[in-house]
Amino acid sequence: MSTTKTAPAQADSSPVRPRWQTLLIRPETMTFMLLVVGVFGGSVLSPFFLDLSYILRSFTLYSELAIVALVLTMVIIAGEIDLSPAANMALSACIFAWAQASGVPIPLAIVIGLLSGLAMGALNAFLVIGLQLPSIIVTIGTLTLFRGLAQVLAGDKSIRVPEWFIGVDKIMLAGIPLPVVLFIVLAIGLGIVLGGTIFGRNIYQIGTNEVAARHAGIRSARIKSSLFLLVGLVASVAGIMTASRLGSVRYDIAAGGELQMVLMAMLGGTYIFGGRGTILGTFLAAWLLVIVSTGMIVANVLPAVQLVVLGGLLIVAIIATNLIYSRTQR
């Protein structure tokens, strides 16, 4: 009798795969394998790729975008998208640089920059959650607005920052540049939040089925708003770090950064329709992207071809991720 009881449940579900198989077809595993292949291919190309400090130094160029991509991953898992953080980086960097150039002491200027980033996140949150407008179009609008305001503020000139403020990427902690340390720490922190807390589980539920999540008592508006605010804040941190790395600020810093951020999230296996993805994936994908980009530079690939590769990679990544998810579920 007991067998008849369990039979229907078993007939419904497909045979259970062995654990190694489910692990193997996770998108993160794919990213990891690509990363290994990338390092191997790169080291054939140039011995520099076996030099960890060279890779770390290359990573600092992308670390600002990678830091924002970590938070963006959570936004995408929650079923929304934010295309504005790159423009946010530019505007908050411009506001910071403009404030300190007009005599505000640097610490206060940093606070102003961070607050402006937070305000930009709040604007997105208000439009997307408060007014319930689709985040796709809203963030295209705020992307244009932020970048445009940065242009109004800075014009075509570049604003210099003081000598002592330059070089956040030259500060080393245990031989690792500070931006990379920040990226790793943030990845661990957000990974714990997303994977190990109720808040994190709620994000997945909102992304899987927002109506159901709300009926289950999850405050989706509050959680999504906090994610948009966090993206805004982290983007301004990234913007100010970029200012320190470059030594001057122009309105077009991080131009086209939205593509690279979305690319990092997609390469790491974040599902574009929400509900799936991990911080680990984005973490690995950021390294993969750095290896690919650096590899192209070392191999003397034209910048134009790099544009084609990045665009193509985005489309391939999202097709592959969708395929993997449709195989493993439904």
Place this chain on the structure above:
Amino acid sequence: MTTLRKIFLRREAGIAVMIVLFCLAVGAVKPQFLTLDQLRIILLLTPLVMIGAMGQMLVIVARHVDLSIGSMLGVSAMVSGMLYRYDATWFGVDMPWWGGIPISIVVGALLGLGNGLLITLFRLPAIIVTLGTLSLYRGLTFIISNAKQIDRQWIPSELKGLAQTSPIMGIPWIIFIAFGVALATYFFAMHTRVGRQIFALGSNPVAAPLRGIKVNQVTLLVFAISGALSGLAGILYASRWGFVNPSNTGSGFEFQVIAAVVIGGASINGGVGTVLGTVLGVLLLGCVSAALPLLGIPGTSQAAIYGAVILIALVIDRSVRQQGIASLKRARA
């Protein structure tokens, strides 16, 4: 309800009133804004955006968005520019000056079809696909041109003439072409079966296939049209400005066009959008762009204005929708 009242309640009336008020306000400060000469300047600012906006409107009506139009504009202008530069021959005869027009349209249509295929075959969201092709097509522009600009001397003077000479009343050809495209779009969207299917698809993507609409074909067509019109805008860019630059040509075009389309009343929730509204939206943006230098506002503020316009239009769109829902409820009660 009288006919007059119906006209005033339409969305387009609101935009028209905004245009008039804006022009009067600027004219009050700078009287030279209200001259015929200025009208010509405004009209000359609009044709490219208007042509792009017609394609983007159809895309938005179908509940998608196309971010790659600026890059498609760049590639198709560059292909034609390269053909002019290297004196391509057609079946043994030199390429005529108008040869770039069909070529650009076909190139644009193919690129748009590429977008559409990725979106329909793999069921991907248009925003990510076109974000990718925005970069990919821009890279193509550099590759085919070897990162070199097509200079003035290579563009046939007859082609450049389209932006200067006029068949009637001093209005250049490209303005007629733009309004011709708008008329054709009107006919296509309102009076053909496929055109109406785009609206049906956008208003309810789930119900559309149940009513026998071939969703994939319609989506492909919409993106191909968007590409083809970007291609036309590309060759007219060469005509209007007399050069094609791999990095500048068409960059940022998508934001102007999206701003014009959403201010023109196309709903981002799909299914709603009119040609007249889009034309008025383009004209409103044209007025704003023309007024900036007169008012002494630096040109660098243009992008910020486009961004603000998009957001304001979205908020207006939402309040209009809210009102519609409220009036439906009242009618039912």
